[in-house]
Amino acid sequence: MSEFELDERLDRDTDLVLRLGxxxxxxxxxxxxxxxxxxxQRAAVSELFDLTPLDQTMLTFETDLVGKAxxxxxxxxxxxxAAIGNIVRQxxxxxxxxxxxxxxxPGPVWGFEKAVAYEKTAKExxxxxxxxxxDA
Incomplete structure (x- = not known):
């Protein structure tokens, strides 16, 4: 069984905030x-249906939690x-x-002009x- 590894593009373009369940x-x-x-945090998963039913439930719960926050x-x-995954398959x-x-x-965020990196204090x-x- 392989270990979870973050896709290199996600690693490059994002910062870890925290690990949920x-x-x-x-x-x-x-x-x-x-x-x-x-x-x-599951190895070799590219589609929602690749997750176990319990993991699908957890993903829905965590998506709801994060959206509200x-x-x-x-x-x-x-x-x-959205879960698109056409370029990053993970x-x-x-x-x-x-x-x-x-x-x-009201257009989509994907592919719109060039990303503008956060200033450190704004990100923090x-x-x-x-x-x-x-936490609330």
Whole structure:
């Protein structure tokens, strides 16, 4: 049985926020949108149906938990949730806070212009707000 390994692109483009029961919670390094990624810590999983029924339930629970915390931490107009995986095949779920005045509202965040990296203090502030919202 192989061990869980994070896809190199996810490792490069995100920062670990915390490990939940099933998933690593990661922050996409693009300050245009508060954009989180949930990655189930399971080896060789690329589709939702590759997870056991219990893991599917945990992923749903953790997605709900993170979505609520992100909305609370940011005051977003809308929380978008998606598991696309056309480029990064490792199963991961995007949880993105959207605002009516964000750079590509109401269009998708994927492939829109070039990412804008977080400044250190802004990243730390967002992570702190998320951790407080998750603890509530």
């Amino acid at each position: 099933l998933c690593e919670l990661r922050l996409m390094n693009d300050s245009r949108w508060p954009w989180l990624i949930l990655v189930p 992100l909305k609370q931490a940011t005051g977003a107009t809308k929380i978008n949730v 199963l991961h779920v995007h949880v993105v806070a959207r605002f009516e005045d964000d750079p590509n509202w 502030k967002l992570i702190d707000s998320l951790l407080k919202a998750l």
